[in-house]
Amino acid sequence: MQLIRTISEMQQFSKGCKLSGKTIGFVPTMGALHDGHLSIVRDSVKANDVTVVSIFVNPTQFSAGEDFNRYPRDYDGDIEKLSGLSVDAVFLPGVDSVYPDGYKTYVEVRGLSEKLCGQFRPGHFAGVATVVLKLFNAVMPTRAYFGLKDYQQCVVIKKMTADLNLDLEIVLCPTIREHDGLAMSSRNAYLSTEERLEAPLIYKALTEAAKSVNDNSLKTNAIAQILKESLSEMKTLTEIQYASAYDPNTLDEIKTGGITEGQRVLIAVALKIGSTRLIDNIEVD
Numbered sequence: 071m072q073l074i075r076t077i078s079e080m081q082q083f084s085k086g087c088k089l090s091g092k093t094i095g096f097v098p099t100m101g102a103l104h105d106g107h108l109s110i111v112r113d114s115v116k117a118n119d120v121t122v123v124s125i126f127v128n129p130t131q132f133s134a135g136e137d138f139n140r141y142p143r144d145y146d147g148d149i150e151k152l153s154g155l156s157v158d159a160v161f162l163p164g165v166d167s168v169y170p171d172g173y174k175t176y177v178e179v180r181g182l183s184e185k186l187c188g189q190f191r192p193g194h195f196a197g198v199a200t201v202v203l204k205l206f207n208a209v210m211p212t213r214a215y216f217g218l219k220d221y222q223q224c225v226v227i228k229k230m231t232a233d234l235n236l237d238l239e240i241v242l243c244p245t246i247r248e249h250d251g252l253a254m255s256s257r258n259a260y261l262s263t264e265e266r267l268e269a270p271l272i273y274k275a276l277t278e279a280a281k282s283v284n285d286n287s288l289k290t291n292a293i294a295q296i297l298k299e300s301l302s303e304m305k306t307l308t309e310i311q312y313a314s315a316y317d318p319n320t321l322d323e324i325k326t327g328g329i330t331e332g333q334r335v336l337i338a339v340a341l342k343i344g345s346t347r348l349i350d351n352i353e354v355d
């Protein structure tokens with residue numbers, strides 16, 4: 071497994087793979103790897119000749135006052151985890167090489183970026199789209215892998231890929247959960263014992279709400295209601311940023327009039343437990 075630290079070295083590695091006709095699977099991450107990340111890496115290893123994993127805590131996707139400085143970092147532990155998975159290269163660019171002095175260019179996926187998390191994290195998705203495009207240009211993947219836990223990120227990246235005619239396939243991977251249902255996340259490490267004990271209620275609330283999607287007697291507003299009632303059972307809950315049913319393509323809230331047969335519905339929440347912001351979602355047919 072090669073460790074690559076500069077963009078030019080990364081491009082050289084990928085050009086070599088392409089010249090020999092190899093497919094490249096790419097898994098971008100911010101590190102502090104857990105089984106959710108590793109499951110995506112395994113998907114890439116299965117489907118591609120070469121797998122590249124990047125670890126880069128991207129400053130431009132953190133808004134002012136967010137946790138960029140204290141975001142968990144464990145480069146040695148991450149490299150050890152990846153070395154057991156037939157990963158070919160780990161790309162660890164420095165902030166200065168991604169955003170050198172005088173850096174000016176940002177990618178903005180309008181509309182989708184302002185919804186859901188975008189309302190509470192201004193500039194977040196411009197930071198995500200920009201770094202993902204830069205990483206794509208460095209790694210030149212055949213396929214890039216993203217987790218559906220970050221549903222809006224998946225929608226934004228797919229849109230950017232289509233709009234900018236990027237020549238690669240975006241592969242979306244299922245959310246991996248702890249045994250008690252809590253979606254795995256590097257930020258779970260911030261939770262106190264009491265907060266961690268209550269956190270599985272998020273998934274419980276989502277599954278309760280999902281059952282109502284097929285209950286024709288209920289209006290869709292009822293889903294938001296059910297979610298909010300279930301979530302407020304948590305004593306450590308400090309804020310619900312959003313919790314409702316959404317159109318999985320447009321991310322618009324499905325408000326009144328119920329859900330039509332065959333319609334896919336995204337049930338998504340963002341909330342704070344103590345000071346830790348967590349997101350989760352499920353998609354229902």
Ligand code: AMP
Nearest residue numbers: 099100101106216217219220245246254
């Ligand atoms: P992050 O390091 O949080 O930026 O995540 C890197 C990639 O892993 C993103 O595509 C995430 O959506 C994905 N991911 C994070 N947590 C999970 C999870 N619990 N299940 C599946 N994918 C995940």
